[in-house]
Amino acid sequence: QVQLVESGGGLAQAGGSLRLSCAASGFTSDRYVIGWVRQAPGKEREGVSAISNSNGNTYYTDSVKGRFTISKDNAKNTVYLQMNSLTVEDTAAYYCAVALGIVAPEIVNRGMDFMDYWGKGTLVTVSS
16 A cells, blocks of 8 residues: 655745655555645646656646756655745645556646545645
8 A cells, every 4th residue: 555645835935945745655566656736725636746756757737847846765765846936826735646557747637536646735835
């Protein structure tokens, strides 16, 4: 059973930075995509970024390109989302999610039915 534990959320000012972490465990295969999905109040869930554990390919939704960076520490089995130049539009609950198998990282933006495991989420609030 894959387990995902997010941390690093909190309050930031617009223009500031936060780093989210997702500690992952329980994998029986190294073929998976792991990433971040966010949901703001009153808005639909949005795939933010993901990375393929198989080949390191990454995905970013357009609104975060150039500001967010996803990375993975294989020794710690932890995925990070470095978020810079934050805006109030980045305010949301951020969830770590995993899709098993040989899939493209873009799968993170296809909806929760395509992801196999989810964390409990961490809240990011950006103030103006």
